[in-house]
Amino acid sequence: MRYIEPHGHMVSRTTDDYQDMATAGCQVVCEPAFWAGFDRNSADGFYDYFSQLTEQEPKRAARYGIQHYSWICLNPKESENLDLAEEVLSIIPEFLAKPRVLGVGEIGLNKNSRNELKVLEKHVDLAAQHDQLILVHTPHLEDKLKGTRLILDLLRNDARIRPERVIIDHVEEHTVKLVLNRGFWAGMTLYPESKCTAARAIDILDLFGTDRIWMNSACDWGHSVPLAVPRTALEMKKRGYTRDIIDKMIYRNPIEFLSQCPKFKVPEE
């Protein structure tokens, strides 16, 4: 089996996780900028985190034969402080130019507030100005439906944004159709309790097909499973999916989307 982990917060994981992922066939991991579990107090804190994502983590992954790429942004959980957000936004272009940065992400909404929307709009503008791919986080649980609608409306109102260059992550049964019908890519996050279980993610594939969709573990410092993607691939096999379709879902689909960024290199066979 070969696979790409298109969304993993590896700075929160141990080297044992890298070893397990490499053993299971992981060839590439992509790491969106994330919330640290507490609010950072200064733009300097973000600068150090972005440096960790773009300089240190690729070296750590390389020890296990895994390519590491990252996405840069201010997470929506830290968007209420607009002054700090402006400062952080001003340092992002420096990191977008780094050789292993794929785009702007994971931007989006958390509690669907007005300030979160303002900061999301600024991120989208930044992505458009710098011709970047976009990875969008949709809110948790009861806030997901409303947040997904607000995000899709905002993106559709910006004529510079091409839906095929945007992936809307953490879709579930009540939001996947909204995303796919508007031409965006959809990401399914495989979590033990919230978001999608493996069985439900495969149900979504049964219903909506395997085009413009990927699966990720979004493993971080919370309750999550770094091997969720290969485990779901095994469950797909149990449910009768062919080796070719499984390879499409866990390897070729991520490559199709990510290759829109010229910095992304397809792993050598």
Add this chain to the structure above:
Amino acid sequence: MTRQQVLDLYFMEARSKVLDLAAFLDRMDRAEGKEDFRLAALREAISQLQGRRTRRAEKVLLSLSDPSVTPVDRAMGQGACGAWAGPIAPARRKKKPNSV
């Protein structure tokens, strides 16, 4: 997949989950004090399972979701709890969030 194959693959897991749900409701009945909006939301979600319906998972998620379309003035905390409290005062919403 045939229905027999789906049963073979998932019946024990579904049996375990429905037992956990039943035990949770029993546990709630035995416990003391007031409940909050989450229990009513869960009972409403459970009602979506009955009968020969379609798209049950989607309907359960919709029943637990905030259906409004207007952004809130300010984020009150950062987590989510899994059920929409409804258009009510912020004080009633106060409880420990479950998600990051």
